Amino acid sequence: MFAASRIQTRAFSASARQLTKVSVLGAAGGIGQPLSLLLKLNPRVSELALYDIRGAPGVGADLSHINTKSTVKGYEPTASGLADALKGSEIVLIPAGVPRKPGMTRDDLFNTNASIVRDLAKACAESCPEANILVISNPVNSTVPIVSEIFKKAGVYNPKRLFGVTTLDVVRASRFVSEIKGTDPKDENITVVGGHSGVTIVPLFSQSKHPELSKNEQLIHRVQFGGDEVVKAKDGAGSATLSMAMAGARMAESLLRAAQGEKGVIEPTFVDSPLYKDQGIDFFASKVELGPNGVEKIYPVGPVDEVEQKLLDACLVDLKKNIQKGKDFVAANPGK
Structure with missing residues (x-):
């Protein structure tokens, strides 16, 4: 259901019924x-707007030469450009x-990225x-609550759109499971x-076709700290x-599919x-059914084994702190 190839098979070849600005x-x-490149290739996107503190007009000009229907524009790094x-x-x-960078945790990024977000x-x-707001900036556990607090202060918070x-x-x-089992990743619904x-x-490997993997500590660690593997390999x-760009594009594609009337879109x-x-x-990641209004249904965690329950218990302790950190940041640093 959550196949990595979906962004190719659904987004790139689908005939879009409704086009939109992203x-x-x-x-x-x-x-x-790379995220902008993937979105330029998505036939559901009619207009792609790019913003950054530097370089967006150049990226926009580059992407605009790609022969897909969508228009692309990179905006100047000003308040009016952002608007x-x-x-x-x-x-x-x-x-x-x-x-x-090597040795950094996502929380080490907090102060810089929190202000940006x-x-x-x-x-x-x-x-x-x-709009549907998709937060990629780390640490996500804290930056999503930051966005919610800002929207609440503005009186426009809709929990179904964040x-x-x-x-x-x-x-x-x-x-990672497919590497162990010699299977096709698109067939592994983890x-x-x-x-x-x-x-x-x-x-939650106990809910997959390979429940025995819930006791594979090395695999669990690799899923939890896969980002560290990349950071180390890139050597600073x-x-x-x-x-991450592929994952962001897939999430955007799923929201577009749901907004355009497709039923049963779950991410x-x-x-x-x-x-x-x-x-x-207040915030938790699980399977969510998407629809024209954003979140349509939030699925429960479901049955877990003893190992996974311990993982969940540890998760909740840290997650609560991470969420509070985001809320506290906005309270102490409301900005201009």
Whole structure:
């Protein structure tokens, strides 16, 4: 269901019934450029708006030469440029921020990326309050609550329209399992819940075709810390950008499909969720059914084994702190 090839088989070959404007904030960065390329190839996108603190007009000019129907424009790094990039957008993807380097955790990025996301969220709340907001900027566990707090302050918060992109965790899980089992990744439907960093990432192998993998500590660790593997391999030159771009494009494509009337579109994503609110945890990633209004249905975690329950318990402890950190940041740093 969550096959990595979907972005190719559905997005690139589908005949779009309805076209729309999509905006990318941070479009000239390591994630932003390949993400924008994938969106340019998507026939459901009629207008692609690119914004960054530098380089967006150049990226836009480059992509505009690709022979697909959508128009592309890169906007100047000004308040008016940002507003124009956002006006009329149905989907806004936010990969803006600094990448991780060796030895850094996602939380190490917090102060820099938190300010960036806060300011971009304010622009979104003003220029496209009804858009679906897809947050890629790390740490997602904290940046999504930042966006929610900003939208609440502006009086335009709609919990059904805010998403933290955790798709990469599912993409990785299916790929890693296929390597072990010698299967096709598109046939591996691995549920991943929780958050989007370290121990908050909880793969539920007991719900897959290979329940025995729930006891494979090495595999669990690889899914939880797959980002570190890329950071180390790039030797200081960046973090997961290409795979993250694919995951972001897949999430955007799923929202477009659902908005255009397709039923039963389900993706894992970090949303305002009722699942653990009784424990003071307002956001949680699980399978979510998408529709024209964004979130249509949030699926429960479902049955887990003893190993996974321990993983969930550890996840919830960290996740609660991460979410609160985002809320506290906005309270202490409201910005201009």
